[in-house]
Amino acid sequence: MSQKLCTEPRILDQDDFYARLIALHEGLSSDESNSLNCKLILLMANHIGDREVLFEVLDVVRNYRPQQ
């Protein structure tokens, strides 16, 4: 159950952001992509800052199972 984490759509031009996200990884090796993802996570996490939200994000992805 979501407490503070916002999961409603908030990114206005989601296709544009998505394309840029994927473009970031173009031409990168798997190791480089991993490193880049880690930096993304760290920067975004710091921007969020709120401990409760961060822990909630961790819980959501830990428990997330796509439906078969």
Added chain:
Amino acid sequence: MRSVRQTYPFARPSELDSKDRIRLPVIIVGAGPVGMAMGLDLDRQGIRSVILDDDNKVSIGSRAILWSKRALEVLDRLGCSRRILDKGVTWNLGKIFFGDNKEPVYGFNVLEEEDQQFPGFINLQQYYLEEYLKDEIDTRELTEVRWENEVTAVDQTADGATVTVSTPQGEYKLDCDYVIAADGSHSPIRKMLGFDFGGETFQDHFLIADIKMKADFPTERWFWFDPPFNRGQSALLHKQPDDVWRLDFQLGWDIDREEELKPDNVSRRIRAMMGEDFEFEFEWVSIYTFQCRRMDSFVHNRVIFVGDAAHLVSPFGARGANSGLQDVDNLGWKLALILDGKAPPGLLESYDYERVTAAKENILNSTRATDFITPKSEISRVFRDAVLELARDFEFARRFVNSGRLSVACILDESGLNTQDRDSFNSKLVPGSPGVDAPVTINGEESWFLKSIGNEFTAVYFARDGEKAPRGAAGLEEDCIPVRTVVISGQNEAGAGLLGDHKGLLRQRLDGRPGTCYLFRPDQHLVARWREFDLQAVRDAVARATMQFTG
């Protein structure tokens, strides 16, 4: 390699020639820094103790070299800080290096606030500190060290313990009220009594090379992640007195210990780090693995465990000996009150609770540092390296970098000995925090606030204009558990007997507006505070802090 610095002669104990058994209040086992500090703390409290050590010398090799601000404050209270300040190497700055870059990723300062007597850390070889403690013991009446007196058995009775001591000239027994085991990480006492020492051993090796060299590096702590001279591992550089430098190389788990310890191989490592035509002498070389362990409880009836005997951490963060000295700080006054019949034996439960809490905190910090320094999975390493890359430019990422969270004083905010705040205070201190230092004047002479509190309960009162002392405070000195009152002058010029706060920093750090009263325990931890001086409230707080309430 350095020879042993200081040896002490065996002296034939009188017990070998007498049938009379002596009963001592306290027997301390182990004359390391923690055991000797324990003796000195009890001495300050008027409690006699004998310290038994199976060896005849101070530590071989530098061993513990970082003494934290809080440990230095404890040592100051025990009368041992002057020589440490004179001899030791003071540092507040650290630098972090990563990979091939010769420039540091960033630097940091471990001292949060200036204007305190002690810096964040002083580096000093353990053998010097032990020598200073021993010399101080020799000036005291109530504390005695017996070298080459090995404890071979401890038998607990209902109201005490009997210790069997083996010496080069025979065996004897001593009776006591309490045994304090300060006998180190391998604690023979802990083994004799069959107590668990649960935790984990980390699968990694580190090589310490203490070397003597002339170098003009600044006096800072330098830490390398994945440097070219120790690829995939870490390294650490620290300065000690006498031109001795500590180099600490991470080696990994699969190593040939004997091979690594060969002087040629150690030299090869050092030259790779420092340069080919580099002159040095070895002082001490050792390979260690480390463990994070603790006993479930530090108090077992009449046997109390302190220091490494009770808890063990990795060296990153300097949380070993420094936490041992805080054990001493916590235990001395409590044990003295119990032995004097002024507090119930149950007060020891607060030692157990407060110091187990501290040990958990130290182990947690130490384990986390270890996981950052030696990532346990591939993704963990990728995150670690991402943090280090970002740290060059972003302050937030520097906060993640963990080369050891350096020892800071433990805040006992969950302790039942505290009286919770009724009033509000704009201060970093909370009940359970150690007192914060600040420059003060006593009769015009410059001094430090922390020198004015400690060894007994101390009420610190911020006087109103022209006020000399709060009403009724004198009576507190006559209580069964006396409370000394220290009055902070309300004016810039302190009158006789008052403490001057000439820079206004004490007022600022304690939010000490006129009328405010802070009550500190004998170990200088804050235990209660009020906006008004209330005699009964002070007495209630002392009663709570000494577990006088049984109901």
